[in-house]
Amino acid sequence: MVETQVLIVGAGPVGLTLALDLGQRGVRCALIERNESSIRLPKMERCNARTMEIYRRLGIAETIRDAGLPRNAPMDVFLATSMSGPPLVRLPYPSVAEAKVEIAAHNDGRPLEPYQLISQYTLEPLLRSIVEAQPSVTVRFGCELASFTQDAAWVSARVSTGKGPDETIRAAYLVGCDGGASAVRKQLGIRLRGEGNIRKLRQALFHCPELYERTPMGKGRHYHIAEGPLFPFIILQDSTRHWTLHAAASSDHEMAEIFKRSLDMPIGFEMLSVNEWTQHLLCAERYGEGRVFIAGDAAHLVIPTGGLGMNTGVGDAIDLSWKLAATLAGWGGAQLLPSYDRERRPIGLRNVKASGAAMSGRLSWRAAYHPDIRENTPAGAAIRAEMASRFDVEQRKVTEILGIEAGYRYVGSPLVWPEAGDGPDPDNPHYVPTTWPGARLPHVWLNDGTALHDRLGPGYTLLRLGGSQADVAGLERACGAIGAPLDVLDILDEPVREIAGFDLLLVRPDLHVAWRGNRLAEEAGTIASVATGRFAADTIRSSR
Numbered sequence: 001m002v003e004t005q006v007l008i009v010g011a012g013p014v015g016l017t018l019a020l021d022l023g024q025r026g027v028r029c030a031l032i033e034r035n036e037s038s039i040r041l042p043k044m045e046r047c048n049a050r051t052m053e054i055y056r057r058l059g060i061a062e063t064i065r066d067a068g069l070p071r072n073a074p075m076d077v078f079l080a081t082s083m084s085g086p087p088l089v090r091l092p093y094p095s096v097a098e099a100k101v102e103i104a105a106h107n108d109g110r111p112l113e114p115y116q117l118i119s120q121y122t123l124e125p126l127l128r129s130i131v132e133a134q135p136s137v138t139v140r141f142g143c144e145l146a147s148f149t150q151d152a153a154w155v156s157a158r159v160s161t162g163k164g165p166d167e168t169i170r171a172a173y174l175v176g177c178d179g180g181a182s183a184v185r186k187q188l189g190i191r192l193r194g195e196g197n198i199r200k201l202r203q204a205l206f207h208c209p210e211l212y213e214r215t216p217m218g219k220g221r222h223y224h225i226a227e228g229p230l231f232p233f234i235i236l237q238d239s240t241r242h243w244t245l246h247a248a249a250s251s252d253h254e255m256a257e258i259f260k261r262s263l264d265m266p267i268g269f270e271m272l273s274v275n276e277w278t279q280h281l282l283c284a285e286r287y288g289e290g291r292v293f294i295a296g297d298a299a300h301l302v303i304p305t306g307g308l309g310m311n312t313g314v315g316d317a318i319d320l321s322w323k324l325a326a327t328l329a330g331w332g333g334a335q336l337l338p339s340y341d342r343e344r345r346p347i348g349l350r351n352v353k354a355s356g357a358a359m360s361g362r363l364s365w366r367a368a369y370h371p372d373i374r375e376n377t378p379a380g381a382a383i384r385a386e387m388a389s390r391f392d393v394e395q396r397k398v399t400e401i402l403g404i405e406a407g408y409r410y411v412g413s414p415l416v417w418p419e420a421g422d423g424p425d426p427d428n429p430h431y432v433p434t435t436w437p438g439a440r441l442p443h444v445w446l447n448d449g450t451a452l453h454d455r456l457g458p459g460y461t462l463l464r465l466g467g468s469q470a471d472v473a474g475l476e477r478a479c480g481a482i483g484a485p486l487d488v489l490d491i492l493d494e495p496v497r498e499i500a501g502f503d504l505l506l507v508r509p510d511l512h513v514a515w516r517g518n519r520l521a522e523e524a525g526t527i528a529s530v531a532t533g534r535f536a537a538d539t540i541r542s543s544r
């Protein structure tokens with residue numbers, strides 16, 4: 001029998017990210033994956049700004065960018081009647097290089113990292129190779145979870161390698177990152193709620209090496225073809241030589257026909273694969289039970305419009321990881337692991353809703369379609385103009401949702417200090433930097449050109465800002481008594497104090513704000529107890 005601290009089931013992007021963060025925290029884990037190798041399907045292609053901040057913190061952002069779409073490639077989104085014509089609409093979005101120049105030139109709290117286009121079939125093997133280098137992580141492909149039991153101290157998992165008898169892995173905790181059909185979720189009897197089986201689509205991967213240079217409408221990442229009722233949607237992959245096509249086609253063969261028609265120019269291509277996938281808007285009614293948790297697609301299924309699938313899952317992994325590490329290290333309080341559900345499930349529900357809104361934006365411009373759209377007549381021109389003007393508004397609900405991506409806040413969390421008032425709208429699609437407790441610490445450039453985020457270690461950080469002399473000894477003593485790691489960081493730079501709005505900020509290991517104020521005084525012990533999960537913030541809320 002193998003014994004470990006955390007057993008992670010599923011080496012998709014979420015399981016791999018969780019394994020990496022736990023590995024960097026020195027937690028012993030076993031990551032098992034039933035497939036013999038990483039996926040070859042395209043699936044996701046865009047890591048959002050928050051995911052890239054997380055990967056920066058894990059020290060791998062530039063490695064991911066090196067493997068992804070070249071840094072100077074524009075990220076424009078087009079609507080056109082074919083790939084050979086002029087666009088009806090071009091929504092311009094900067095390349096990573098341009099976005100980085102913009103980020104460097106502003107100190108207004110906007111996220112530290114821009115997005116990155118990287119195909120899931122590139123990202124997964126890359127993450128796998130990084131995780132395999134972690135001394136405390138064992139990665140086993142070709143190893144499937146069959147079932148598990150749990151008691152007060154352990155989870156015992158029966159796994160099958162297909163070679164010889166089943167094995168048992170005993171772990172203190174198990175995390176199911178095993179995708180939409182999650183066996184872990186099913187064995188816990190957790191149901192998904194929402195709208196399932198909305199629509200079936202086919203996705204095909206094409207090798208079409210000349211298209212990127214030859215399409216006259218220009219370089220970009222998404223090309224929507226205004227041809228109903230299938231509405232082909234062509235997505236650039238990271239090599240710039242591969243493309244995916246999404247369409248509600250009735251056969252695999254039809255996908256090649258649709259691609260050819262959408263190109264509408266003499267150009268060579270090869271269809272490499274086709275698969276079917278189904279759109280869902282679902283969220284699990286619970287994110288775990290006892291010593292077993294679920295994360296990523298196992299916990300929520302969105303329509304990928306808006307790119308909130310893997311990106312939401314990476315957020316789950318980062319929320320759960322430090323809580324598992326803290327509990328295993330002995331300083332995490334009883335509220336810490338249950339707070340995973342309290343913090344991340346509302347974000348799952350919110351992001352499912354945001355994906356639904358993004359999808360309805362897309363459906364609304366598609367509703368302007370009429371078969372005469374290509375006609376060179378006043379009627380044809382009017383149809384094109386109407387669809388273009390709707391696209392210009394509605395498609396932005398898919399591509400301009402930085403607030404959803406980076407502005408989430410853990411409202412009502414037992415770990416977050418209950419500040420009086422409602423706080424800024426946590427569902428605002430536009431990102432507004434805030435240090436309201438529960439929010440992610442906004443990025444700020446320091447006077448020496450370094451980023452505040454990069455100065456924060458793996459434990460808690462108390463930021464003492466703007467030359468404040470506030471006495472922090474009480475918090476240091478309280479964290480010391482609990483055994484929780486705390487750094488006190490004095491930052492004199494004015495922009496940080498300006499964005500923080502307070503002299504003191506207590507930031508958690510995942511960079512979310514636990515508490516803020518101008519003095520700690522006699523509340524220091526309670527603040528430390530709440531932030532480490534020893535004392536629920538709800539108790540303070542209800543006593544007010």
Ligand SMILES: Cc1cc2nc3c(=O)[nH]c(=O)nc-3n(C[C@H](O)[C@H](O)[C@H](O)COP(=O)(O)OP(=O)(O)OC[C@H]3O[C@@H](n4cnc5c(N)ncnc54)[C@H](O)[C@@H]3O)c2cc1C
Nearest residue numbers: 010012013014034044045046145179296297304309310311
């Ligand atoms: C067409 C399409 C486009 C998308 N675009 C985007 C995008 O741009 N951005 C975005 O954020 N998301 C996007 N997504 C969603 C994204 O692909 C998923 O959200 C993501 O793959 C979820 O990652 P995961 O690790 O949770 O699960 P998965 O990637 O499903 O990984 C689960 C893993 O668990 C393994 N497994 C399952 N059962 C067992 C078992 N019993 N034992 C061992 N292993 C097991 C599976 O083999 C699999 O490798 C897209 C999805 C699709 C279909």
